[in-house]
Amino acid sequence: MKSYREELWFNLPTRRGFVNITEKVEDCIKKSGVQEGLVLINAMHITASVFINDDESGLHQDYEAWLEQLAPHEPISRYQHNRTGEDNGDAHLKRQIMGREVVVAITKGKLDFGPWEQIFYGEFDGKRKKRVLVKIIGE
Numbered sequence: 001m002k003s004y005r006e007e008l009w010f011n012l013p014t015r016r017g018f019v020n021i022t023e024k025v026e027d028c029i030k031k032s033g034v035q036e037g038l039v040l041i042n043a044m045h046i047t048a049s050v051f052i053n054d055d056e057s058g059l060h061q062d063y064e065a066w067l068e069q070l071a072p073h074e075p076i077s078r079y080q081h082n083r084t085g086e087d088n089g090d091a092h093l094k095r096q097i098m099g100r101e102v103v104v105a106i107t108k109g110k111l112d113f114g115p116w117e118q119i120f121y122g123e124f125d126g127k128r129k130k131r132v133l134v135k136i137i138g139e
């Protein structure tokens with residue numbers, strides 16, 4: 001069995017955003033040489049997410065509005081976490097909703113997706129460097 005590990009780094013210039021990382025994950029699969037197996041894609045920060053969905057700008061705007069309704073950034077005094085001197089209590093909740101990781105099957109050296117599926121990095125407390133782990137195992 002083969003194993004491959006790579007870190008993808010992001011530094012979004014905005015507080016929140018979504019980045020399609022499907023091609024980066026596909027590049028990792030090619031480098032790994034794995035033809036049949038699994039890939040784990042994991043946000044390594046507690047205010048960022050990895051998720052699978054459609055790459056459609058309206059949907060991304062809907063996510064942004066929905067998440068802000070569920071866990072508004074302001075007023076920052078609403079979050080107990082922010083009493084530590086942080087201002088990102090909302091980002092922790094948004095990450096919890098959107099998820100920490102995804103696992104995708106690799107078949108014949110390719111991501112084994114359903115129609116329209118893409119992999120995204122979700123940032124909820126940006127303007128600093130963060131990483132995503134890509135771990136591939138298989139044959």
